[in-house]
Amino acid sequence: MLRAIDHAGIAVTDLEAAVAFYRDVLGMALVHRETLPEQGVRAALLDVGESHVELLEPLDADGGVARFLARRGPGLHHLAYRVDDIDAVLASLSAAGTRLIDAAPRAGIRGSRVAFLHPSATAGVLTELVAPADHH
Numbered sequence: 809m810l811r812a813i814d815h816a817g818i819a820v821t822d823l824e825a826a827v828a829f830y831r832d833v834l835g836m837a838l839v840h841r842e843t844l845p846e847q848g849v850r851a852a853l854l855d856v857g858e859s860h861v862e863l864l865e866p867l868d869a870d871g872g873v874a875r876f877l878a879r880r881g882p883g884l885h886h887l888a889y890r891v892d893d894i895d896a897v898l899a900s901l902s903a904a905g906t907r908l909i910d911a912a913p914r915a916g917i918r919g920s921r922v923a924f925l926h927p928s929a930t931a932g933v934l935t936e937l938v939a940p941a942d943h944h
């Protein structure tokens with residue numbers, strides 16, 4: 809069902825400072841930037857092997873990432889797994905009684921389709937399923 813770890817989502821207070829560190833010091837290629845208003849974030853995607861790091865800075869004080877930062881400070885916000893058929897995976901999880909945040913996929917970064925699982929179902933880790941638009 810799950811093919812790989814697609815990305816780790818990291819909540820940051822200063823996106824440009826975080827991009828500078830991950831790109832210039834850790835040497836990851838910055839491959840994409842996007843503002844995701846419905847998730848309340850500005851995001852930057854960097855490559856590491858076949859996986860990515862997704863840096864997330866809140867647009868305002870209201871969204872989930874903003875609340876996470878206020879409560880816990882910068883850090884690992886979610887883990888994302890790559891899937892081929894996100895509808896089938898969601899149906900399977902739903903049939904198994906898994907607590908979902910998104911019963912149906914929604915638009916994610918870089919044209920992907922994504923859905924979040926509730927952390928109470930995943931040992932405390934906010935978990936994202938991502939079906940890439942172009943199999944990145």
Ligand code: CO
Nearest residue numbers: 817862888936
């Ligand atoms: Co993500």
